[in-house]
Amino acid sequence: MCKKSNIERRLQLEPSCDVKLSQVMTTMPRYFFTVLYGDESELKNEGLDLRDNDEAWVEATVACAELLHDLDGRLKPGEHWSMQVKDESGRDLYLLEFKTKSL
Numbered sequence: 365m366c367k368k369s370n371i372e373r374r375l376q377l378e379p380s381c382d383v384k385l386s387q388v389m390t391t392m393p394r395y396f397f398t399v400l401y402g403d404e405s406e407l408k409n410e411g412l413d414l415r416d417n418d419e420a421w422v423e424a425t426v427a428c429a430e431l432l433h434d435l436d437g438r439l440k441p442g443e444h445w446s447m448q449v450k451d452e453s454g455r456d457l458y459l460l461e462f463k464t465k466s467l
Contacts, residue, residue, distance in 0.1 A: 394452040395420040399431060401445050417457055424449050428460050441466040 392413040400406055414420050428447050432439070439445055441464050449458040 395423070395457070396450045396452075397424060397427065398448045398450075399446070400448070402443050411452070417451075420449055420451075421458060424458055424460055428462075432462065439464060 392415060394411040394413050396409065396411045398406060398408050412420075412423060414423060424447055431447075432445070435445070439462070444461065444463040446459060446461040448456065449460075450456055
């Protein structure tokens with residue numbers, strides 16, 4: 365059995381016990397998060413059902429903090445890392461970018 369990374373666990377739908385899955389699926393919009401590390405790496409997920417854009421923003425910022433922590437010094441000067449957030453219609457909502465450079 366493969367262990368899931370923090371981001372894989374964080375960006376999976378896990379409805380609470382007191383909410384039926386059918387309620388979550390029909391009443392909450394789905395948001396998609398794409399992580400790009402440099403120009404090559406890409407991690408996508410199946411989306412999260414969240415209340416609104418504000419909750420998607422919170423999820424994105426918390427997930428970014430965890431992912432940057434998990435990079436553990438591997439992000440080098442001149443590299444960049446970003447997360448894109450889209451709604452279920454594919455509309456871009458947020459772009460969180462981390463760019464580095466030597467001065």
